[in-house]
Amino acid sequence: MGYGEMSADNGAGSASSRQFVLEKEGELRVEVGTDAPLRLRLLDGTAEVFGAEIPRAKWLTVPALEKIAIFTWKGATIELDGISEVEYVADETPMVSYVNVHAVLDGRRARAKSGNDADSSQGPRVIVVGPTDSGKSSLCRMLLNWACKRSWIPTFVDLDVGQGSTTIPGCIAASPVELPLDAFGGMPTEMPAVYFYGHTRASANVELYKVLMKELAQTLERRFSCLSDHKAAGMVINTMGWVEGLGYELLLQAINTFNADVVLVLGQEKLFSMLKKDVLKSKPTIDIVKLHKSEGVVPRNQKVRQQSQNCKIKEYFYGFINDLSPYTLRENFGNISVFRIGVGNQLPVSIDPIGAEPVSDPTRATAININGDFLHAVLAISYADDPDQILSCNIAGFLYVSEIDFESEKITFLAPCPGELPSRILIIGTLKWSDNQ
Numbered sequence: 001m002g003y004g005e006m007s008a009d010n011g012a013g014s015a016s017s018r019q020f021v022l023e024k025e026g027e028l029r030v031e032v033g034t035d036a037p038l039r040l041r042l043l044d045g046t047a048e049v050f051g052a053e054i055p056r057a058k059w060l061t062v063p064a065l066e067k068i069a070i071f072t073w074k075g076a077t078i079e080l081d082g083i084s085e086v087e088y089v090a091d092e093t094p095m096v097s098y099v100n101v102h103a104v105l106d107g108r109r110a111r112a113k114s115g116n117d118a119d120s121s122q123g124p125r126v127i128v129v130g131p132t133d134s135g136k137s138s139l140c141r142m143l144l145n146w147a148c149k150r151s152w153i154p155t156f157v158d159l160d161v162g163q164g165s166t167t168i169p170g171c172i173a174a175s176p177v178e179l180p181l182d183a184f185g186g187m188p189t190e191m192p193a194v195y196f197y198g199h200t201r202a203s204a205n206v207e208l209y210k211v212l213m214k215e216l217a218q219t220l221e222r223r224f225s226c227l228s229d230h231k232a233a234g235m236v237i238n239t240m241g242w243v244e245g246l247g248y249e250l251l252l253q254a255i256n257t258f259n260a261d262v263v264l265v266l267g268q269e270k271l272f273s274m275l276k277k278d279v280l281k282s283k284p285t286i287d288i289v290k291l292h293k294s295e296g297v298v299p300r301n302q303k304v305r306q307q308s309q310n311c312k313i314k315e316y317f318y319g320f321i322n323d324l325s326p327y328t329l330r331e332n333f334g335n336i337s338v339f340r341i342g343v344g345n346q347l348p349v350s351i352d353p354i355g356a357e358p359v360s361d362p363t364r365a366t367a368i369n370i371n372g373d374f375l376h377a378v379l380a381i382s383y384a385d386d387p388d389q390i391l392s393c394n395i396a397g398f399l400y401v402s403e404i405d406f407e408s409e410k411i412t413f414l415a416p417c418p419g420e421l422p423s424r425i426l427i428i429g430t431l432k433w434s435d436n437q
């Protein structure tokens with residue numbers, strides 16, 4: 001179990017505990033700080049956190065930095081114990097409009113599955129768009145959880161390279177969601193299709209981002225062609241908050257590439273009207289739906305985003321609750337080949353392509369020599385057998401460069417599992433991390 005781990009202690013709360021009685025459709029919003037633990041339990045009624053049902057009477061530990069909404073459809077009593085930065089009850093939420101969207105999607109899934117729809121056995125492909133901090137990821141979680149509760153297996157597609165909900169930041173990925181997600185944090189990791197972009201901003205290499213979206217979409221088409229229940233359940237696609245200029249072009253591209261038929265626009269009238277004008281021309285049957293942003297969404301500054309990126313990488317190696325132990329791996333320089341995609345536009349000057357031939361093709365993979373800039377980098381292990389396949393190949397996992405010894409020509413990695421690397425072809429981007437944070 002990951003996030004939402006149940007505490008062994010199911011006894012009474014401490015002196016610091018307090019109770020909140022929520023009316024029907026009420027929401028308790030809680031923001032947890034850096035290192036203050038907080039527990040919650042449902043004493044009465046029913047309640048959910050972003051669509052994940054909370055079990056009755058069990059203490060749940062809310063991890064540091066989580067910002068959550070405990071929502072009830074029919075009324076509930078919640079007990080909190082510990083320290084939070086913010087906690088308040090709200091009675092105005094957009095939840096009814098969100099669940100109405102779910103009901104429409106549910107009907108479309110049933111039609112796709114029944115085979116009565118002559119046009120398609122494809123379930124809805126929903127893309128959630130909106131500026132930063134509009135609640136896109138939270139809405140995706142709700143739609144996925146509600147679909148799972150109805151026994152569908154929707155595919156979650158994460159195009160937000162800044163957050164990396166499915167794996168780590170710097171990737172675009174997709175994964176089927178077979179069971180409701182845990183109440184806090186983690187996203188599905190079953191059968192993930194992961195492509196390494198290598199940067200936490202899509203602007204770093206827009207052409208590469210487009211190519212990887214296409215690769216991911218093709219992988220999903222292949223999966224859907226043999227998994228009819230996945231196909232009928234459709235997709236829920238999370239996007240970046242970059243909605244201006246080139247970012248907007250990428251959104252249009254995502255809608256086309258994944259053949260989305262429902263666009264949910266959160267919290268921005270301008271984006272909604274631009275999409276209606278630009279998308280309906282070429283796809284007149286697409287549904288573009290405007291939804292209110294929840295007042296509860298917590299804006300995150302650059303520092304908080306950086307912290308949460310670091311947390312995601314740490315979680316990959318050490319587990320969500322420090323329940324994993326990574327392995328140390330020492331390799332001779334000569335045993336691995338490291339490639340960088342798009343050498344020429346974003347490389348630090350010190351990372352010289354082998355042969356020093358300047359290239360500007362943003363999607364070209366070029367072998368590079370190991371040098372000082374590799375220290376603290378997070379590298380992806382490609383499934384490619386050949387450098388020409390790097391762009392089209394899924395990722396087997398990630399390595400963190402903890403040490404480089406140039407004299408003995410050895411590089412030390414932190415790896416999630418022991419033994420031989422599944423491939424000798426590694427990819428480097430600009431993603432860095434420090435094990436000490």
Ligand SMILES: Nc1ncnc2c1ncn2[C@@H]1O[C@H](COP(=O)(O)OP(=O)(O)OP(=O)(O)O)[C@@H](O)[C@H]1O
Pocket residue numbers: 029030066067068069130131132133134135136137138139160163239240241294295296297298299
């Ligand atoms: N109703 C709510 N009450 C309390 N916190 C909330 C609520 N909705 C969302 N949040 C929190 O607000 C933060 C931002 O929400 P979310 O990640 O869904 O936004 P986003 O639009 O996906 O962000 P990004 O700009 O990174 O794309 C998250 O920490 C989330 O848990």
